[in-house]
Amino acid sequence: MDDRVLLITGASRGLGAATARRAAAAGFRLSLVSRNADSLAPLVEEFGPDTAMAVGADVTDWTQISGAVDATVRRFGRLDAAFANAGLMLPVSFFGTGGADPESWRDMVLTNVHGPAITARAALPALARTAGHLVLTGSVAGRGIRPAPASLYSATKWAVTGLAGAIRAEAVGTGVRVTLIQPGLVDTEMITDEQRAKPTLEPDDIARAVCFALDQPPSVDVNEIVVRPTGQDPER
Numbered sequence: 001m002d003d004r005v006l007l008i009t010g011a012s013r014g015l016g017a018a019t020a021r022r023a024a025a026a027g028f029r030l031s032l033v034s035r036n037a038d039s040l041a042p043l044v045e046e047f048g049p050d051t052a053m054a055v056g057a058d059v060t061d062w063t064q065i066s067g068a069v070d071a072t073v074r075r076f077g078r079l080d081a082a083f084a085n086a087g088l089m090l091p092v093s094f095f096g097t098g099g100a101d102p103e104s105w106r107d108m109v110l111t112n113v114h115g116p117a118i119t120a121r122a123a124l125p126a127l128a129r130t131a132g133h134l135v136l137t138g139s140v141a142g143r144g145i146r147p148a149p150a151s152l153y154s155a156t157k158w159a160v161t162g163l164a165g166a167i168r169a170e171a172v173g174t175g176v177r178v179t180l181i182q183p184g185l186v187d188t189e190m191i192t193d194e195q196r197a198k199p200t201l202e203p204d205d206i207a208r209a210v211c212f213a214l215d216q217p218p219s220v221d222v223n224e225i226v227v228r229p230t231g232q233d234p235e236r
Helices: 012-024 037-047 062-076 101-128 151-171 204-213
Strands: 006-010 030-036 052-056 083-086 133-137 175-185 224-227
Touching: 006 012, 006 062, 006 101, 006 224, 012 030, 012 037, 012 175, 012 204, 030 037, 030 062, 037 052, 052 062, 083 101, 101 133, 101 151, 133 151, 133 204, 151 175, 175 204
Parallel strands: 006 030, 006 083, 030 052, 083 133, 133 175, 175 224
Antiparallel strands: none
16 A cells, blocks of 8 residues: 555546546545545545545645645655646737736736745655655647747746756755646636647646556656647647
8 A cells, every 4th residue: 555645636527536536546645635625525426535535725825835735744744746737728818819817817927937846845845755746737838839829828938947957957966856737728727619629638637647657667757748649740
């Protein structure tokens, strides 16, 4: 029986929920984090209270996300891995020809950049005690320039790519490993019907990639995993 403890942000749906199911099957104990703790109740019921706990926390709020880590360690006694997965995608046009109102852009930037940064800051002291593992959800959009409407989203994922590298450099000598997962188009609530008509991955495809990284021996640090659906244009 695996007694490792994994914290997942954005755990109520999509990649987070799929990873929770994979990790629970592998024996992890789970701290499931979402803005709305009630949205996590079905997963906690599915896994059982001995395996999973639900924590309501906004990943853009330092007090809340650091409190989520503290609650996890109090409940399970340790933290072995954290999956900074919560994200938001909004359509943007810098010329104002469509997309979301600029007042809403702040939420995406805070969620996608500030969120994983402070999640890492909250989790890393606990991960250092267990020579643990930090996993971040990036995107293939963080490997190339994406036109509108994905332009600002692409910029936030470029930031996550840089964030992973910066944390990995600081982690040298601590035993902590850092993995950046860079999915292509995944069939989740965030994509449009037009995108859904293209080749897509399932959330479980990404969950398998996360668990692959977590299952490596301590001597192996899988830095990046890029996963695209078969047939996706590598520039899109």
